[in-house]
Amino acid sequence: MNTPNDLLYAKSHEWLRLEKDGATVGITDHAQSALSDVVFVELPKTGRKVKAGEVVATVESVKAASDIYAPVAGEITSVNSALPNDPGMINREPYGQGWLFRIQPEQPKPTGLLSNTDYAATLTS
Amino acid sequence: MIPFAGWNLPVEYSGLLAEHKATRQAAGLFDISHMGQIRAQGKDTLSCLESLLANDPAKLKDGEGHYSFITNEQGGVIDDLLVYRISPEDFFLVVNASRHSEILQLLKKHETPQVRFSGNPGTASGMALQGPQASAILNQILQGAPLPPRNHIAKFTLIGANVLIATTGYTGENGYEIFSDIPTGLKMWSALLEAGMPFGLLPCGLGSRDSLRLEAGLPLNGQDLSPEITPLEAGLGFFVDLSRPRPFPGRPVLEKQKKSGSPRICIGLQGQPGQPPPRHGYPVFQGDKQIGVITSGVPSPTLGHGIALALVTTPAPGCGQDLEFEVRGRRVPAKVSPRRFLPKK
Numbered sequence: 001m002n003t004p005n006d007l008l009y010a011k012s013h014e015w016l017r018l019e020k021d022g023a024t025v026g027i028t029d030h031a032q033s034a035l036s037d038v039v040f041v042e043l044p045k046t047g048r049k050v051k052a053g054e055v056v057a058t059v060e061s062v063k064a065a066s067d068i069y070a071p072v073a074g075e076i077t078s079v080n081s082a083l084p085n086d087p088g089m090i091n092r093e094p095y096g097q098g099w100l101f102r103i104q105p106e107q108p109k110p111t112g113l114l115s116n117t118d119y120a121a122t123l124t125s
Numbered sequence: 126m127i128p129f130a131g132w133n134l135p136v137e138y139s140g141l142l143a144e145h146k147a148t149r150q151a152a153g154l155f156d157i158s159h160m161g162q163i164r165a166q167g168k169d170t171l172s173c174l175e176s177l178l179a180n181d182p183a184k185l186k187d188g189e190g191h192y193s194f195i196t197n198e199q200g201g202v203i204d205d206l207l208v209y210r211i212s213p214e215d216f217f218l219v220v221n222a223s224r225h226s227e228i229l230q231l232l233k234k235h236e237t238p239q240v241r242f243s244g245n246p247g248t249a250s251g252m253a254l255q256g257p258q259a260s261a262i263l264n265q266i267l268q269g270a271p272l273p274p275r276n277h278i279a280k281f282t283l284i285g286a287n288v289l290i291a292t293t294g295y296t297g298e299n300g301y302e303i304f305s306d307i308p309t310g311l312k313m314w315s316a317l318l319e320a321g322m323p324f325g326l327l328p329c330g331l332g333s334r335d336s337l338r339l340e341a342g343l344p345l346n347g348q349d350l351s352p353e354i355t356p357l358e359a360g361l362g363f364f365v366d367l368s369r370p371r372p373f374p375g376r377p378v379l380e381k382q383k384k385s386g387s388p389r390i391c392i393g394l395q396g397q398p399g400q401p402p403p404r405h406g407y408p409v410f411q412g413d414k415q416i417g418v419i420t421s422g423v424p425s426p427t428l429g430h431g432i433a434l435a436l437v438t439t440p441a442p443g444c445g446q447d448l449e450f451e452v453r454g455r456r457v458p459a460k461v462s463p464r465r466f467l468p469k470k
Contacts, residue, residue: 036140036332037141039402060402062336
């Protein structure tokens with residue numbers, strides 16, 4: 001499974017990319033592969049304030065609906081508006097065009113997240 | 126792989142959507158070795174089965190099969206099954222994996238020197254070849270031997286072994302179910318995959334088996350059927366024969382429901398594209414009133430929107446009426462529809 005080294009990971013299979021003006025969140029390659037073909041995505045409202053670990057989105061494949069958790073506390077600043085019309089993007093580009101939402105983290109330094117190698121280790125154990 | 130009724134079964138091989146599409150457009154091959162195969166033999170077999178099954182096995186001719194139920198005293202469904210008559214003293218039953226041991230035990234209570242039941246879990250192989258190309262693929266292996274007509278079963282000698290081939294399935298497509306011993310099953314699986322490849326056949330897992338059966342409006346025991354749900358509530362009264370005099374478990378309850386209606390009934394629901402799909406357990410509303418619950422739901426790969434079976438109180442809203450189901454605290458619109466979501470083949 002692909003786990004890029006410039007991202008931080010939650011045990012619940014979300015990734016976080018820290019940027020100058022906030023952070024982008026998506027689900028990992030492992031998560032998209034386990035879900036298989038995504039057919040529906042429900043994204044949070046822009047402006048919503050969330051706690052770390054709070055359910056913020058839902059990704060549905062033919063077989064099941066899966067909750068997506070906020071990897072950090074903060075405010076949702078935008079969502080990937082292309083996803084509802086092309087949810088399969090999550091399967092094709094989980095770390096690229098298949099991103100879910102952007103968040104302005106409350107804390108500049110996120111805590112409780114894993115490096116790519118530590119996350120990859122959770123998948124094999 | 127996921128645990129399923131004591132078995133480990135693949136949810137998908139190459140991908141649920143690809144497998145679903147292959148079965149609708151070409152062919153799919155499903156390992157159904159987990160399904161319970163029970164043989165009932167002896168001179169009193171028919172009479173014994175008549176007193177246990179909700180559909181009348183006496184209607185079956187040699188080589189014919191039909192859908193039936195084993196019900197409890199309340200008329201609820203212990204299991205739904207396929208019953209085939211091989212010969213007057215030899216019947217073949219295919220039951221759900223989750224109920225196999227329970228049904229075998231129940232049947233064995235009625236065993237006498239004139240009727241014997243056999244078929245322990247894990248001792249036989251079964252596979253379903255389904256889809257518009259199923260006949261063409263199977264003919265490659267049968268090399269001209271005529272296949273049985275729909276809902277029939279016949280014995281064949283294939284790869285040097287005895288197999289039973291039934292013209293039945295659980296996908297809404299034409300197709301076959303092939304039953305044999307395990308070594309023969311392994312050879313058949315490989316032979317069918319190879320023969321099917323040029324036709325676009327894919328091996329299919331539990332995931333597409335579920336989405337295919339639901340598009341065809343076929344019930345799943347444990348969700349749409351249960352010991353608390355009668356066949357009449359499930360809308361399957363056609364497969365309960367009350368015209369014969371013979372009693373069977375729960376018959377009085379079913380007769381009452383047939384005469385004066387059941388308190389609940391299973392309806393079909395269709396959602397809309399772009400809305401969250403319905404799922405098992407979601408509540409169903411008519412206006413402000415909850416009238417029932419979704420028993421099976423899925424985003425239909427063929428239709429592109431959600432479809433569901435729901436058990437609702439009677440009188441139930443008719444086809445075309447607007448209802449709602451609740452997803453994560455919000456209401457989503459759905460229309461009442463026939464339970465078969467795709468046209469019949």
